[in-house]
Amino acid sequence: MKQRIRIWLRNFFGFSRTETNGFIILIFLMIIVLAMPFASRLLYTQYNKNLQSDEDKIQLEALLAELENSVEINTARHKEETYHVFDLNKSNVHHLINAGFPEYLAERIVKYREKVKPFESKSELLKIYGMDSSFYEKIYPFIQLTIIKAKPEQKFTTDAKKKIVKEENEQTKNAFEKVKITRLDINKADSTQLQKIYGIGPAFSKRITKYRDYLGGFHSLDQLEEVYGLKEENLDSLKKHVFIKDKINLKQLKVNRIDADSLVQHPYISYKEANLIINYRNQHGEFKSNKDLLSIKVLDSAWVKKVSPYLAFD
Structure with missing residues (x-):
């Protein structure tokens, strides 16, 4: 049967044997391409049905019901929150937690009071990092504040502080001397x-x-x-x-022997100045002394005087 089809195609279209085989393969490929949309729809429908099975729906409904119950429980707990009276300058961490503060806020309040200063007003509570304004409004009616005055000996005037620092510096200086x-x-x-x-x-x-x-x-x-x-x-x-005992031992750059990249290694010499020196040397020959540098009009005498101790002209 296959052989008859090949003979008919060769006679009808005038194909060679190779062209006939290629034509048959092309026909099969076209059939596959045309069938792909129908096959993909069938697969998608089957896959979609598997995703939307009755078991999946039951599990999804159970999860949603559990989530709703959790939200209701948290809401109920939030409504049941109660606050108690506390003293901002006397209550410890345990008392503050019982009053309604989270543990981290209670610790920060006590640390602020001990390390910085006692609270002088209720509104200073808002300075504590993490204190929410809405929570502050809720807790405000329960705040009591005992004012604690700073000890007189701990207060220094600006002049007194300067005097103390000066005396300490003098003592240190005398110790060195x-x-x-x-x-x-x-x-x-x-x-x-x-x-x-x-x-x-x-x-x-x-x-x-x-x-x-x-x-x-x-x-x-x-x-x-x-x-x-x-x-x-x-x-x-x-x-x-x-x-300075001896200026002769300075490390000098041989200006007639090195290139621009070597010259700029010195902090006094920029790329611009190094290129000017090298270009002038290439055009006019070697430098004999620092006076020859002054022939480069862009270089001023102050710079030449500054850099000369670090240049050798041999």
Whole structure:
């Protein structure tokens, strides 16, 4: 039968054997495509029926009934809530919970009263984190407040506080001065040695040594003003106990041998200035001294004077 159909198709359409086989396959594919909508509807109907079985409906109704009962019970409990009288400045956590507060709010009220200050008015209760205004309105009629006055010796005027701080600073300063500190070479001292100086703690001592290494050494004590965070009093104390012994040992950049990326590693030199120096060198030859830098019109004399100690022209 199959062979007869193939022969008829070949004779009728003039197909070759390969074309005849392809045509038959194409017919089968078209039949499958046309049948797919009917098959999908049948499957969907069957699946939908399974989802909406009588057992599912019974379980769903049971769950809904249970949920409604739970809501009714919670509503009834909410209506049965009662509050009791309490003293805002005297009641402990247990008393506050009995008065109607949640445990977390009761603990925060007691902590605020002990760590910050006693309550001076009922409305201060609203400052407690988590205190809802609607709950405050419900609890308000049950609040009693015993005013607790602060002890007189705990109150200080602004001038008195300043005096106490000043005396403490003087005592600390005197303690540092009693310790004999030999003057230090700022380019050789480590962070531990610098910490012995009054006003220079671990953070400042690390910043000073880090910036010193970044620069390549200090050539002037005025450069200490560039260290981030050092205030005038810190600088005065520091300059009294340090000195610069030898400026020759500064780390210098060979301006005639390095590229722009190497130049910008120094904190005084930006990419703009580094590129200007390299471009001028490529066009006019090597620099012989810092005076040649002044030939670059964009660079001002103050900057050249500042950066010159860190440049070598050999």
